Amino acid sequence: MLTVEQIAEEALALPSEARALLADRLVESLDPAEDGYIQQLWSTEARRRRDDVRAGLVQTIPGDEVLERVRRVFTR
Numbered sequence: 001m002l003t004v005e006q007i008a009e010e011a012l013a014l015p016s017e018a019r020a021l022l023a024d025r026l027v028e029s030l031d032p033a034e035d036g037y038i039q040q041l042w043s044t045e046a047r048r049r050r051d052d053v054r055a056g057l058v059q060t061i062p063g064d065e066v067l068e069r070v071r072r073v074f075t076r
Contacts, residue, residue, distance in 0.1 A: 011022055021032075030038075052058045 011019060014022065049058075053060055
C-alpha cells in the first residue's frame with residue numbers, strides 16, 4: 001500500500017491539468033457536512049482581507065502585474 005507521501009509525490013509529477021483535475025476530485029470527496037464550515041472560514045478570511053485593504057494595512061497589486069509575475073515564474 002502506498003503512503004500519503006508516495007501518492008503526493010506521484011501526483012506532483014503529473015502535468016498541471018491532471019493535478020488540477022485530481023485536486024477537484026479530492027475536494028469533492030470531502031465530507032459535505034464540513035463544506036459549510038469551510039465556506040464560513042473562507043468568508044471570514046475574505047472579510048478580514050477586505051478590511052485590511054480598506055484600512056491600508058496591505059498594498060494591493062494590479063491584476064495585470066500579478067499575472068505578468070506568474071507568467072515570468074512559469075516560463076523560467
